[in-house]
Amino acid sequence: MAVLEILEAPHPLLSQRARDVREDEFGPALAAHLSDMAETMYAAPGVGLAAPQVGDLRRIVVADPGAGEKDEGRRLYQMVNPEIVERSRETTESEEQCLSVPEITVKVKRHVRVTVAWRDPWGAAHQETFSEWAATVMQHELDHLVGQTLYDRASGLKRARYLKSRKKALQAELAR
Ligand SMILES: [Zn+2]
Numbered sequence: 001m002a003v004l005e006i007l008e009a010p011h012p013l014l015s016q017r018a019r020d021v022r023e024d025e026f027g028p029a030l031a032a033h034l035s036d037m038a039e040t041m042y043a044a045p046g047v048g049l050a051a052p053q054v055g056d057l058r059r060i061v062v063a064d065p066g067a068g069e070k071d072e073g074r075r076l077y078q079m080v081n082p083e084i085v086e087r088s089r090e091t092t093e094s095e096e097q098c099l100s101v102p103e104i105t106v107k108v109k110r111h112v113r114v115t116v117a118w119r120d121p122w123g124a125a126h127q128e129t130f131s132e133w134a135a136t137v138m139q140h141e142l143d144h145l146v147g148q149t150l151y152d153r154a155s156g157l158k159r160a161r162y163l164k165s166r167k168k169a170l171q172a173e174l175a176r
Contacts, residue, residue, distance in 0.1 A: 006054060010163075018145040019057060021059060021080050034080075045068065050145055078120055091109050093110070094110070095107055098149055110139045112135060
């Protein structure tokens, strides 16, 4: 297991569309990669991580919407080639954060419920309906697979502030 480096916006890989995992890629190596992604997500700490965030342009997501909560709603989802197969008409809006766009929050409108179909790293098919916060997390992570992050959704002003704060952080890093 290993903690991977998380890319930060505006890194060009974060804006690219991920490709499907191929049949010959399922198996132990893929399972190990998803374990690394899960470890990286929990270490951050975060509730979801998509493969493009660690520089891998394949349709892979790990998520544990209940992470950080004390209740028993915690569960690690390891999703390969996830797809939203059903969406509620009803929408909701909440403040979101992203490990690849540190220190900003952006209000995003999402479907209240989504049904996601995916395969696990060994190839088995799964499907589940998520609602409220868990649905928001899934929609946020699936956005990463089409190259969309909170950086793209932020207002021009928020984006400018973000770039300024990242520049400062980078300069402080270099000066050390
Ligand atoms: Zn994100």
